[in-house]
Amino acid sequence: MQKNKLKEYGIYAAKGFCxxxxxxxxxxxxxxxxxxxxxxxxxxxxxxxxxKDLKRNFLFLxxxxxxxxxxxxxxxxxxxxxxxLAPVPVRFFFIGAIIGSVPMLYKKTELKKFSSVSIIFALLxxxxxxxxxxxxxxxxxxxxxxxxxxxxAFCIGGVALAVSLILPGxxxxxxxxxxxxxxxxxxxLTSFDITFLICLGLPIGIGILAFIKxxxxxxxxxxxxxxxxxxxxxxxxxxxxxxxxPSGFGMIIGTVFAxxxxxxxxxxxxxxxxxxQD
Numbered sequence: 043m044q045k046n047k048l049k050e051y052g053i054y055a056a057k058g059f060c061x062x063x064x065x066x067x068x069x070x071x072x073x074x075x076x077x078x079x080x081x082x083x084x085x086x087x088x089x090x091x092x093x094k095d096l097k098r099n100f101l102f103l104x105x106x107x108x109x110x111x112x113x114x115x116x117x118x119x120x121x122x123x124x125x126x127l128a129p130v131p132v133r134f135f136f137i138g139a140i141i142g143s144v145p146m147l148y149k150k151t152e153l154k155k156f157s158s159v160s161i162i163f164a165l166l167x168x169x170x171x172x173x174x175x176x177x178x179x180x181x182x183x184x185x186x187x188x189x190x191x192x193x194x195a196f197c198i199g200g201v202a203l204a205v206s207l208i209l210p211g212x213x214x215x216x217x218x219x220x221x222x223x224x225x226x227x228x229x230x231l232t233s234f235d236i237t238f239l240i241c242l243g244l245p246i247g248i249g250i251l252a253f254i255k256x257x258x259x260x261x262x263x264x265x266x267x268x269x270x271x272x273x274x275x276x277x278x279x280x281x282x283x284x285x286x287x288p289s290g291f292g293m294i295i296g297t298v299f300a301x302x303x304x305x306x307x308x309x310x311x312x313x314x315x316x317x318x319q320d
Contacts, residue, residue: 058106062113073210090258131300138304160270167274200245
């Protein structure tokens with residue numbers, strides 16, 4: 043029994059590490075990766091119902107949260123280096139992974155066939171993601187040392203970042219870029235700037251707790267509408283990942299293989315889950 047528990051939490055830790063690592067790439071949504079790794083629902087319901095089974099939920103959240111932070115800290119520079127070295131293949135790997143997750147997401151809507159409801163909510167999800175482009179880049183300036191005058195900016199940025207962590211398709215790193223916090227955040231993370239991390243982390247935590255119950259309710263009560271909208275979020279997030287087409291024979295081949303690899307791995311994992319559920 044103990045071995046099974048260790049294996050279970052080892053899998054959670056591995057998934058958290060992957061989520062944290064992927065989140066460092068602007069445009070890649072941690073929520074989307076959580077869905078691909080089939081841990082999104084458990085994460086949402088564990089946060090929303092943490093006191094119903096405090097020991098189990100708290101342990102799960104600690105393991106997942108710590109492994110996510112470890113992934114962000116330990117692999118952020120490597121992931122970003124690879125993104126700069128070969129941006130097109132790396133991005134197309136994630137695009138392939140997102141497209142490969144579509145069948146699983148549609149399965150979660152519990153719809154037997156396409157309906158006007160699923161189409162409308164999927165389009166709303168797409169519109170919401172594109173609407174983020176209307177936010178002026180660098181709208182918050184938190185580059186200086188901490189001062190009391192920055193508290194409102196921390197609160198606004200923290201709540202917005204909380205939403206990006208909860209909703210698939212909305213990239214945490216992309217939102218950091220929008221608010222002009224990308225370099226500052228990862229610099230604080232790697233240098234352990236506790237003051238900055240606490241000031242940003244507190245509103246993020248409050249924002250997550252404020253929205254999580256609502257999200258849990260709609261996922262349970264309205265799965266067709268909820269997952270149709272999430273499907274729209276996820277598919278629309280491709281626009282932030284796409285950085286152009288490859289040039290040169292070698293780069294084209296590498297990009298094609300990266301796309302196929304991302305698509306095949308996710309389809310294999312999620313496809314097996316779909317078959318098991320059937």
